[in-house]
Amino acid sequence: MRFFACLLTAFLGLTALPAGAQEKARPQQDPAPPAREAPRPSTLDELFDRLSKAESEREAQGIASLIERRFSRSGSDTADLLLSRATEAFKEKNYPLSIELLDRVLVLEPNWAEAWYRRATLFYQLDDPVGAMADLYQALKLEPRHFSAWTGLGHILMASEDKARALEAFRRALKINPQIEMLQTLVTKLDHEVAGQDL
Template identity: 25%
Template sequence: MKIYKIFLLFLFISSFFFSAQSSQKILLDKLFDQLKKVDDFKTAQILEKKIWSVWHRHPSNNGLTEKLEFGAELMEYGSYDYALKVFDNVLVTDPKWSEAWNKRATVYFLMKKYTKSLDDIDKVLEIESRHFGALSGQARIFIKLQEYEKAIVSLEKALKFYPLFKSGKLLIPEIERLIKEESI
């Protein structure tokens, strides 16, 4: 009887978790559908903020959301090593949360550990292929590494999901200019 109760409790908890993840995915799908169709920057920016808001909330664990916020705050104040430990802890608890990988990738970028950052960005994109923030970060690393064609590819991927993505629209012509200068 005790095993049966534990099994029922497990089913209840897992169904809650999958339900929360599912509702978050449905919301993101809806927001990305709108983002693809919008034709003005103001509306696009509002949708972008909503998407970031969803990404920053863990689907079922408020404690992880709070840890992510704490790590982001540490990062903002330049405490990269401590922020890295916080994000490592979050990822041990939930390695399927794309935004935790994205935040750790950002810390690695700020620490100039570009290979580690790119590895984490790959994880982000495995989980959430539409993550325009990760794609933009990937492009910025490729620019630093002078791999300009790869940078353009990353930004073009972001523009497929977010056609009015300001960062992509501004960076691509700049990268093309760098490629021309390099070939002279």
């Protein structure tokens, strides 16, 4: 029995070497690589800078999506939840509920440009261009780089035959997001029409 115990001990190398030698015999482990820091998320200013320099519509769409995601967060969980519910109500064409929820959002977060933009979209859907324009101007006062608000304003102005101001709104949107192909076409078209009116 003792033979097997000795054999096992020798096999494990526990008595074959002195304590100090045992330490030396152990393979040295490489030090753990330093933990990589998570990349710092881009600031909104950095995203807008990248958007202005995007070389394709696809690249611009990806950056614009990141910006829109930032726009859709107010910093208040309650306001964000109400905006989400208002969006769902809008999709279900429950416009009265959507307006009620957006009104509550704007009471909670009156300086949230995206909430004004969303309510403007709803007013436009309800054939209230005056209400829509008022909310778009408020959104743009709070966030002048809101390219979707400039685009929406341009469409309302174009529908009311105010082509010169529509052209200016579309140009403002393109200055922020130059790769919107549909707006490039509209600007070219309106440019000719407005120039023709000036003659």
